[in-house]
Each structure stands twice: as C-alpha cells, then as structure tokens.
Amino acid sequence: MxxxxxxxxxxxxxxxxxxxxxxxxxxxxxxxxxxxxxxxxxxxxxxxxxxxxxxxxxxxxxxxxxxxVPQDQQVHTLLPAGRLWIERWLPGVSREAQDRGASLVGPDQQFVGHDDIRQVPDGADHQFLAVGRPxxxxxxxxxxxxxxxxxxxxxxxxxxxxxxxxxxxxxxxxxxxxxxxxxxxxxxxxxxxxxxxxxxxxxxxxxxxxxxxxxxLESPVNYATALFERPAKFSELEVATVLQLFTPRYPSGGVSVAAATAIEEQQWLVMLMGYGDNRPGRTTDEFRAHCAALPAILRDITSGDVTREVVTYRQAxxxxxxxxxxxxxxxxxxxxxxxxxxxxxxxxxxxxxxxxxxxxxxxxxxxxxxxxxxxxxxxxxxxxxxxxxxxxxAGGDAARIDAETGTEVPEEVRQQRQGMAQIVGATLVDADVSRAFNDVSYMLRHPSTLFDPELLGKAAAAAEGAAEK
Ligand SMILES: Cc1cc2nc3c(=O)[nH]c(=O)nc-3n(C[C@H](O)[C@H](O)[C@H](O)COP(=O)(O)OP(=O)(O)OC[C@H]3O[C@@H](n4cnc5c(N)ncnc54)[C@H](O)[C@@H]3O)c2cc1C
Missing domain, CATH: 3.50.50.60 (FAD/NAD(P)-binding domain)
Structure with a gap:
C-alpha cells in the first residue's frame, strides 16, 4: 500500500x-x-x-x-470518525442527541470483549455516539x-x-x-x-x-435486535456500550457477535448476530435464552422489561x-x-x-x-x-469463510491473516496494539498502518506469551 x-x-x-x-x-x-x-x-x-x-x-x-431504511431498528453505532465528521458539518449534533437521552461513550464506558475477556483500554479518548438510528x-x-x-x-x-x-x-x-x-x-x-x-x-x-x-462477497448475516428498559445506574462501570465477539471456542449457540448500547429513553438496544443459517432469536424468549448462555453482562442487560420486541434483519x-x-x-x-x-x-x-x-x-x-x-x-x-x-x-469475512471451508490461500494472504489474528489476540493484553487496532476499526487510520513491523512484532510476542501460558 x-x-x-x-x-x-x-x-x-x-x-x-x-x-x-x-x-x-x-x-x-x-x-x-x-x-x-x-x-x-x-x-x-x-x-x-x-x-x-x-x-x-x-x-x-x-x-x-x-x-x-428497513435496517433502522437495528443497532447503529456511530464510530468516532463518523461522529467527528458529522459534528464538523453539523456542529452540536452529538450534544443534541445527548440532550435527547443518547450516550456519548468514552473508553471507560465501553466493554469490548472476545468471549468474556475484556480488551485492554487503549489509552485514547475516542467517543462513540450510542443512539437509536431514527x-x-x-x-x-x-x-x-x-x-x-x-x-x-x-x-x-x-x-x-x-x-x-x-x-x-x-x-x-x-x-x-x-x-x-x-x-x-x-x-x-x-x-x-x-x-x-x-x-x-x-x-x-x-x-x-x-x-x-x-x-x-456472499456472507449472510442475521441480526436480531430488541429494546430493554435500562436502570439509571447500570453497573459499577457505568457501561454504555458492550461489544462481544465470540470465537468458535465459546458455547454461544450460533451467536457470533452481541452488542448492547445505552440509547435514549433509558433503554438498552441489544443485538445478537449469527452468520449463515444461525438466526439468533425471533422472539423475546428465544432472545433471552441466547443471552442467558452468553457472558453475565448480557444476561443482566436483558433482564429488564422489554420495550420493543425482537426485530430481525438478514443481509445476504x-x-x-x-x-x-x-x-x-x-x-x-x-x-x-x-x-x-x-x-x-x-x-x-x-x-x-x-x-x-x-x-x-x-x-x-x-x-x-x-x-x-x-x-x-x-x-x-x-x-x-x-x-x-x-x-x-470484507477482508475479515473472507478470512473467516476460507477458514470455515478450509480454502487454501496464497502464502502472502495467509501470512497477512495470521498477522491480523495475532493483532486481534494482542488487543486483549497490549494497549499499543489495542490502540492501533481500534484506530483502524474506528476508521480514523488506514488499515495498512496495522502492518507496521514493530506492531506485528508486538502482536507475535503477545501470541507467543499466550501460547506459553
Ligand atoms: C442491520 C444493519 C446494521 C447497521 N449498523 C450500522 C452501525 O452500527 N453503524 C453504521 O455506521 N452503519 C450501520 N449500518 C449501515 C447504515 O445503515 C448505512 O450505511 C447508512 O444508513 C447510510 O446509508 P445511505 O444513506 O447510503 O442509505 P440508506 O440509509 O439505505 O438510505 C437510502 C435512502 O434512499 C431512499 N431511496 C430509495 N430509493 C429511492 C429512489 N428511487 N428515489 C429517491 N430516494 C430513494 C430511501 O428511502 C432512503 O431514504 C447498518 C446496516 C444494517 C443493514
């Protein structure tokens, strides 16, 4: 690049x-x-x-x-880059959203985890806007x-x-x-x-x-999103955004990603996502049953009364x-x-x-x-x-699909994907890697910045450390 x-x-x-x-x-x-x-x-x-x-x-x-906009009842998180730009064209929009009950979510209020392990805080102060899309x-x-x-x-x-x-x-x-x-x-x-x-x-x-x-790139995703009442103070952490990615090791019943954001009207907007034929819950009972099998934070979030039943969405x-x-x-x-x-x-x-x-x-x-x-x-x-x-x-999806189907890829691609996997793993233990990864995920920096040799070295060392434990 x-x-x-x-x-x-x-x-x-x-x-x-x-x-x-x-x-x-x-x-x-x-x-x-x-x-x-x-x-x-x-x-x-x-x-x-x-x-x-x-x-x-x-x-x-x-x-x-x-x-x-048939997707507008699903979780919509405004990443830091988008928030920054919308704010520059329309100054004060985030403030207005907050006045209407949306949350501006700083690093301390996010719980980003792989299975139930929390990513290390990256030391930056990027803020998401947690708000209902409409x-x-x-x-x-x-x-x-x-x-x-x-x-x-x-x-x-x-x-x-x-x-x-x-x-x-x-x-x-x-x-x-x-x-x-x-x-x-x-x-x-x-x-x-x-x-x-x-x-x-x-x-x-x-x-x-x-x-x-x-x-x-065919990669069917199935969303299920519901709204739950949110207590004024949710937890010691005052968590406002939860994003959990589940690896095949986790017994998640086909849920690959779960996300919850604290939006207006004191509600949790909670999403479960499954790939392919995994459709995570069409009814509130099914939805809650899935959450009960997920890390405790999601069970707690979905324990309040339902304020809107599950709405599903499939994108092929x-x-x-x-x-x-x-x-x-x-x-x-x-x-x-x-x-x-x-x-x-x-x-x-x-x-x-x-x-x-x-x-x-x-x-x-x-x-x-x-x-x-x-x-x-x-x-x-x-x-x-x-x-x-x-x-x-699409890069992430292609890697997942190839791994699932056992498709062989050229050596250069294999090495890149291995590097990415090590970077993702290292976000759980190394703040510098976490920051570099988040900057790219938040669209603040270009993805090729992740292939910096020093960063890859740190990620590989973290992977070795984890393997030795
Ligand atoms: C399930 C789901 C979850 C998502 N979550 C997120 C998220 O967390 N964060 C995020 O940033 N993005 C998310 N997105 C993506 C986001 O919804 C879109 O990128 C965003 O809405 C911008 O889209 P758009 O304005 O280009 O098109 P759309 O929002 O799809 O709007 C298209 C517009 O065109 C109008 N239109 C259609 N046909 C015509 C016509 N013939 N003449 C005139 N007007 C027409 C429609 O009425 C509509 O107003 C998600 C998408 C999906 C499907």
Missing amino acids: SESVVALFESLVGAEPPHDVPVLFDTACVMGGSIAGLLAARVLSDRARRVVIVEPDDTSAEAESRSG LLESLVRDRVTALPNVSVLRARATGLRYGDGAVAGVRFAGHGTGERVEGVLAADFVVDAMGRSSRLSNWLGLDGYDQPRLER DSRRRHFTEAGQLPARLVSMGDAVASFNPVYGQGMSSAALHASCLASYLDSGTDLDTAATEFFRLQQVVVDAAWAVS
Missing part, C-alpha cells in the same frame, strides 16, 4: 470543512434522504443556489422508523433541512435526463403530500444516495453509459460498485454511501463511510476540477475510503 493512499485517507479524516467556497451550481439534486443523502446535501448547500432532496418516504415524523437521522435531517436553500421533494427518483454528456435533471414520480406528482427536476449536479438497492447502474446501462462493475452479502473502472459516465453525477459500498454491518462502518464520502465530495468540488467531464477524481478519492472499509470488513 503506497504512503500516498494512507496520507490521503488520513487527510480526509482530518480535514476541516473549508469556508467561503464559490457557488458552482444553480440546482443540485440529491436522490435519497438518509444519512448519505443528507450529508451530501449539507456539503452542496454551500456550493449550490438550491439543493433538492428527492425522497419517497414521509420524513416529517420525528425520530420514527421508516420503510426506505433519532440520529432525524437530528441530522432537521439541521440540514433547516438550511435556507435545502428542500425535500417527496417523490421517488425514476431516472435521469442528460444534455451534452452530463446529467441535466432527475425524473421523479410519487404521491407528495397526497396528490400524485411526476416530472423532471432540472439540476446541474446530481448525487445518488439511494442506498444499497440503488438503481443508478441500471439507468446508466439503459441510457448507453457504462455500468460500474458490481463486486459481491457485502457489495461495492467500481465506478472508477467505468469508462463512460455522464459528467455532474456522483454516487455516495451504501449505493457505492455496503458492508457487513457488524463492523459499524456504514454511516462513518457516508460521512467520509461527504468529505470526498467537498474536496472534489473545491479542487477546481472540470465539472463537464465525468467525476472520475471524486470516485478515485472515494475509492480510498471504500478500499479501507472493505479491507477491514
């Missing part, structure tokens, strides 16, 4: 939003009004006279689950739609209109606030933020452009679309968030990736690029972020 990719990734993570940027567009249109779309709209609000978000769901209700989205939406030049058109985007090799408008249809609306919104810049089922590729193919290659694969490989794309069009890459959700990278895509957009638009050619430079920048997240989640 070249130094420049690492430096680019870290400059995207660390950059401040610029001030006084020139207005580049008359109307920018964002298709999809979820996290990626809202953050794109925030970036574009400084660079367009008006920004129209086209979104079919009724988003007027506060903090409610909605059909366009509340987070509604706080972001309220801020973005309060901007004077941002509005929402309640309709479904159905296709694009072009002129001179560039996108010139968005076709839409829907029911608005009751009456049927249909038409074309003229726009001189368009963002696809329609999530993992985005139909942009199909539209491009039908319209004579290249379809970006779709890469998929991780997928990404390679826009950088598409030779012919219209100008003035970009794609962001899950529409470009959607990962195994257990790594918690989706919203943070979307936030980093927003910084790619700002960087691209402020680079003085020729807007009348395809947005290749944007897609290259974004690829740095996608590659980094993909290396962590």
Whole structure:
C-alpha cells in the first residue's frame, strides 16, 4: 500500500470543512434522504443556489422508523470518525442527541470483549455516539433541512435526463403530500444516495453509459435486535456500550457477535448476530435464552422489561460498485454511501463511510476540477475510503469463510491473516496494539498502518506469551 493512499485517507479524516467556497451550481439534486443523502446535501448547500432532496418516504415524523431504511431498528453505532465528521458539518449534533437521552461513550464506558475477556483500554479518548438510528437521522435531517436553500421533494427518483454528456435533471414520480406528482427536476449536479438497492447502474446501462462493475462477497448475516428498559445506574462501570465477539471456542449457540448500547429513553438496544443459517432469536424468549448462555453482562442487560420486541434483519452479502473502472459516465453525477459500498454491518462502518464520502465530495468540488467531464477524481478519492472499509470488513469475512471451508490461500494472504489474528489476540493484553487496532476499526487510520513491523512484532510476542501460558 503506497504512503500516498494512507496520507490521503488520513487527510480526509482530518480535514476541516473549508469556508467561503464559490457557488458552482444553480440546482443540485440529491436522490435519497438518509444519512448519505443528507450529508451530501449539507456539503452542496454551500456550493449550490438550491439543493433538492428527492425522497419517497414521509420524513416529517420525528425520530420514527421508516420503510426506505428497513435496517433502522437495528443497532447503529456511530464510530468516532463518523461522529467527528458529522459534528464538523453539523456542529452540536452529538450534544443534541445527548440532550435527547443518547450516550456519548468514552473508553471507560465501553466493554469490548472476545468471549468474556475484556480488551485492554487503549489509552485514547475516542467517543462513540450510542443512539437509536431514527433519532440520529432525524437530528441530522432537521439541521440540514433547516438550511435556507435545502428542500425535500417527496417523490421517488425514476431516472435521469442528460444534455451534452452530463446529467441535466432527475425524473421523479410519487404521491407528495397526497396528490400524485411526476416530472423532471432540472439540476446541474446530481448525487445518488439511494442506498444499497440503488438503481443508478441500471439507468446508466439503459441510457448507453457504462455500468460500474458490481463486486459481491456472499456472507449472510442475521441480526436480531430488541429494546430493554435500562436502570439509571447500570453497573459499577457505568457501561454504555458492550461489544462481544465470540470465537468458535465459546458455547454461544450460533451467536457470533452481541452488542448492547445505552440509547435514549433509558433503554438498552441489544443485538445478537449469527452468520449463515444461525438466526439468533425471533422472539423475546428465544432472545433471552441466547443471552442467558452468553457472558453475565448480557444476561443482566436483558433482564429488564422489554420495550420493543425482537426485530430481525438478514443481509445476504457485502457489495461495492467500481465506478472508477467505468469508462463512460455522464459528467455532474456522483454516487455516495451504501449505493457505492455496503458492508457487513457488524463492523459499524456504514454511516462513518457516508460521512467520509461527504468529505470526498467537498474536496472534489473545491479542487477546481472540470465539472463537464465525468467525476472520475471524486470516485478515485472515494475509492480510498471504500478500499479501507472493505479491507477491514470484507477482508475479515473472507478470512473467516476460507477458514470455515478450509480454502487454501496464497502464502502472502495467509501470512497477512495470521498477522491480523495475532493483532486481534494482542488487543486483549497490549494497549499499543489495542490502540492501533481500534484506530483502524474506528476508521480514523488506514488499515495498512496495522502492518507496521514493530506492531506485528508486538502482536507475535503477545501470541507467543499466550501460547506459553
Ligand atoms: C442491520 C444493519 C446494521 C447497521 N449498523 C450500522 C452501525 O452500527 N453503524 C453504521 O455506521 N452503519 C450501520 N449500518 C449501515 C447504515 O445503515 C448505512 O450505511 C447508512 O444508513 C447510510 O446509508 P445511505 O444513506 O447510503 O442509505 P440508506 O440509509 O439505505 O438510505 C437510502 C435512502 O434512499 C431512499 N431511496 C430509495 N430509493 C429511492 C429512489 N428511487 N428515489 C429517491 N430516494 C430513494 C430511501 O428511502 C432512503 O431514504 C447498518 C446496516 C444494517 C443493514
């Protein structure tokens, strides 16, 4: 991995939003009004006279689950990188979330464990936001739609209109606030933020452009999430986030990961996840039975009254679309968030990736690029972020699948995976390794920083020490 990719990734993570940027567009249109779309709209609000978000769901209700985001009842943790960036575009959002009962979780309030062994504190002060996904989205939406030049058109985007090799408008249809609306919104810049089922590729193919290659890694994940009452003071530790990863050694009944976060309305949002055919609990009784067999902290968390029954979610694969490989794309069009890459959700990278895509957009638009050619430079920048997240989640999944199926891999890959396994093991005993690993998991540093020889040496020494015990 070249130094420049690492430096680019870290400059995207660390950059401040610029001030006084020139207005580049008359109307920018964002298709999809979820996290990626809202953050794109925030970036574009400084660079367009008006920004129209086209979104079919009724988003007027506060903090409610909605059909366009079917995953929104599952645990959604905002990693430190995403929190940092959302906070930079929309200062004060974390504070507002806390005022509404969400928790800002520092290192002392996290219990991250492998089986029931706790990871050593990494000495850094990174903070997660533990919040229900509908509340987070509604706080972001309220801020973005309060901007004077941002509005929402309640309709479904159905296709694009072009002129001179560039996108010139968005076709839409829907029911608005009751009456049927249909038409074309003229726009001189368009963002696809329609999530993992985005139909942009199909539209491009039908319209004579290249379809970006779709890469998929089949790795079915089954989520079950329920809500429980949370006592005002939970434990001596005042734990607010619990993440436990179970190795095949642990008798977990098919649960590979359990997570609990202290969210608004004094509730625990608790998730159990199983791979493949392992579906951890459709009813509260099944859910509690699973938790009873897990480390005591999870049994305690789920001992309160249920405030929402179990909701399940299955995702069949991780997928990404390679826009950088598409030779012919219209100008003035970009794609962001899950529409470009959607990962195994257990790594918690989706919203943070979307936030980093927003910084790619700002960087691209402020680079003085020729807007009348395809947005290749944007897609290259974004690829740095996608590659980094993909290396962590799809890399981890591929290693697990190959180990389960006994698939042989090239020696270099085998060594890398062995190094990673040693690093993960060393997070239980070595604070430096723990910090390096967390910085990558939290999307603050590039994954290739883990292959530093000194760090690998420490991890190998820790593995030897553990083997001797
Ligand atoms: C089970 C699960 C758990 C997850 N947990 C986490 C987590 O802990 N942390 C984390 O950061 N991420 C998590 N994610 C990922 C996260 O949900 C997404 O990355 C995040 O929502 C950003 O997605 P998005 O805005 O790109 O798309 P989405 O949130 O999927 O939204 C797509 C939007 O497009 C709209 N739309 C669809 N079609 C059209 C159309 N034709 N025209 C106009 N609009 C349209 C939809 O109504 C919706 O508003 C999880 C995902 C899953 C599945």
